[in-house]
Amino acid sequence: MNQLPQDFAELEARITAEYGALSRRLQQTARFLLDNPQEVAFATVAKLADRAGVTPSTLIRFANSFGFKGFSEMQQLFRTRLVDELPNYAERIRAVRTATGETPDSTQLLWEFAEANRDVLEALPSRIDPHDLERALDLLEQAEIVHVLGARRSFVVASYFAYALHHIDKRAFLIDGLGGMHGEQMKAVGPRDAMLVVSFSPYAQETQDAAAEAKERGIPMVVITDSSLSPLARLADVSLVVHEAEVKSFRGLTASLCLAQTLAIALGVRQDKASEPAHDEAKAKG
Amino acid sequence: MNQLPQDFAELEARITAEYGALSRRLQQTARFLLDNPQEVAFATVAKLADRAGVTPSTLIRFANSFGFKGFSEMQQLFRTRLVDELPNYAERIRAVRTATGETPDSTQLLWEFAEANRDVLEALPSRIDPHDLERALDLLEQAEIVHVLGARRSFVVASYFAYALHHIDKRAFLIDGLGGMHGEQMKAVGPRDAMLVVSFSPYAQETQDAAAEAKERGIPMVVITDSSLSPLARLADVSLVVHEAEVKSFRGLTASLCLAQTLAIALGVRQDKASEPAHDEAKAKG
DNA sequence: GTAGGTATGGAATTTTTATTCCATGGCGAC
DNA sequence: GTCGCCATGGAATAAAAATTCCATACCTAC
Structure with a gap:
């Protein structure tokens, strides 16, 4: 049994690295988990299994195969991620919107483009x-x-x-x-x-x-x-x-x-x- | 039984408004809930009760007194708050859905696409x-x-x-x-x-x-x-x-x-x- | 083609968690 | 001071959820 990841980033890295070695269903599970981390944070095993198109057992097995004692233990990482990252999300927006001091120009540009295109889409229909x-x-x-x-x-x-x-x-x-x-x-x-x-x-x-x-x-x-x-x-x-x-x-x-x-x-x-x-x-x- | 709040903001307003009329323990509960909304989103009734210094029953009663069928139902509002960056997101969808009653399917589709793509652009940066x-x-x-x-x-x-x-x-x-x-x-x-x-x-x-x-x-x-x-x-x-x-x-x-x-x-x-x-x-x- | 091993699904079981219910204690009215 | 009501705590119960286990399907190697 492997040493278990301490935070979401670590888990993501592990999943990515070992993805190729996983079985078909576990790969399917991996994709779902990384694509929908927010959902994973909240929902129950049964609901997630349903959404991911696998059985509850598979989710448990997945967690086990990465060293967790159970699914719930792994889910904790998804939850803390949400709590840790959300506070600075709003801050990041503000930071980028107001000053370009710290953020690179390219990121500033990305925000501008995204916003401009959003405005266009708003008007389109x-x-x-x-x-x-x-x-x-x-x-x-x-x-x-x-x-x-x-x-x-x-x-x-x-x-x-x-x-x-x-x-x-x-x-x-x-x-x-x-x-x-x-x-x-x-x-x-x-x-x-x-x-x-x-x-x-x-x-x-x-x-x-x-x-x-x-x-x-x-x-x-x-x-x-x-x-x-x-x-x-x-x-x-x-x-x-x-x-x-x-x-x-x-x-x-x-x-x-x-x-x-x-x-x-x-x-x-x-x-x-x-x-x-x-x-x-x-x-x-x- | 009162009409129940649809989102966190509504709930917060209700709690604030009726705070004075609550009993001692329910006031204590109210303070805890509004002070630690993130924690409320994830933890179990028992843990929250412990943290708030009340008994599980009190939490249930609190939820009931605001019209919820149980604590879990109220907790949902704390959870969706964490996920939805945009408070009026749900309203926007509803507005589009209802406003298109008369329009042909293709225009309806155009609204949906524009909306979906806008959301994606919002998250991108x-x-x-x-x-x-x-x-x-x-x-x-x-x-x-x-x-x-x-x-x-x-x-x-x-x-x-x-x-x-x-x-x-x-x-x-x-x-x-x-x-x-x-x-x-x-x-x-x-x-x-x-x-x-x-x-x-x-x-x-x-x-x-x-x-x-x-x-x-x-x-x-x-x-x-x-x-x-x-x-x-x-x-x-x-x-x-x-x-x-x-x-x-x-x-x-x-x-x-x-x-x-x-x-x-x-x-x-x-x-x-x-x-x-x-x-x-x-x-x-x- | 068959045997062995692995992956998978689903039901049974255990554990956790939410909710209910009732006994008790505090507080105000008479 | 006592009666009655409402708030409260805690144990009992119900519900939900996670986990385990086993039968089976599916590969792979011989």
Whole structure:
């Protein structure tokens, strides 16, 4: 039996170090414990076991395998951690907010970014017209294939959206311009498809060209952009305008990604409903 | 029986208001509870009774007299207080839930996502150790070229980081595995370079392989991942652990991107300082 | 394929903890 | 001074929770 850890940090280090040597269930337990330390501090063995997807026995075994006499003994570390660390949490916020004296600039920056992005997310939902959101979903739902386009900074959002569509089993292609083949990739867009275009100032020329072509061919198009005056907005069937945070003249992508995430999952929900109409009717009646 | 308080603040107010009307022992209990809320959150009735200088019965009676079914029910308020950093958190959720009665599902989803991502951003800065952040920046600053690696979901973060590095004039390459050439791209990593690896559960094999190779070759490595138990964490020189929001079993990327943004810009700030040392010295003297 | 060992789940058991109940003691009213 | 009520303490009881133990499933090695 090993020497037992004296505080949470020590325990965390031990768990991390020996993680590979643990059995499947104990690994599962380890992940849960380190991911949800707050919950562990309060809840009972039975509840935690349930949440972690293991049996109570496993939790006990886990504690034993790290030298504790029982689960309760290990739980103590989770509790004292909460008590020890909380008091200086509030202080840390205050310290960072007020003076940069002690904290490194980088941490100060992190707080600023987090705050700026939070503010943006706060404003986002009320800035998006529910009606536009529904129309965008209509277009995407009816499309056989969704082609996603975004260059430079917008490429991040575009690639995420394409990724997310794959995960809800919606056919999607990312127009990435690989090999300078923007034009060629646009030719692969069929008449029953739709496009989702992401573009922010200063609106990449290749994106504008592609969007113009799509408009001409009558391809349904949803645009995520940063202003209703954007050249992309006038080409779109539905345009969703997001305002991103700016710190040190660097723009974020938080709001756009949140919106992309929402579009993808809302689309997934719709598809589920469409493929299981019986379930929905039953609910409506009941 | 009175309406029972919903949170700690409410309870505190009630106790304060009715303090004068309580019996001697109950007053004694009240004082102890409000003076040692942390202790109350964890300890057992017997221990608390002992510490407060009253009998267990008194504690129960105290709880009952404020409308609780038992002491445990009251204790819950002391516990949630410790966990909830934000007192009006619960209210906010309720407000969103109720206010969206009329709106379509998609807008409802948008609110939920925005909310979840906001919460994540709130927790992010305090979860990142300033020391780790500085060390990560040290590694990146000293590197001649930064190679950025991330597959599937993490690719979004990786591509954003590579993009951001270009904008602060830091040489960067994105290891994208194009044409199945992960291995070949790794060969291009030089001895004076560094790597930034992004990987989330279920940790893409190609990323793990590449990271293992980098480790073997002694390439400095910063990892952004989702758990200290991640297989990537043990390979890294510095690992930054982020917790992402999850809605409808879909994980976000907000926190990771915010962190990537911070790293890039903090690095940019450092580079500026390094290239204008006179400015810095002047500040130190002044 | 089989035997041995290990990991796991679940029920039984023990321990801990919360709550109830009643006997006693203090305090004020008559 | 005595009666009655309310507060109080402490033991008894009930409830909940932790832990143990055993049967079984699952691997691994031969």
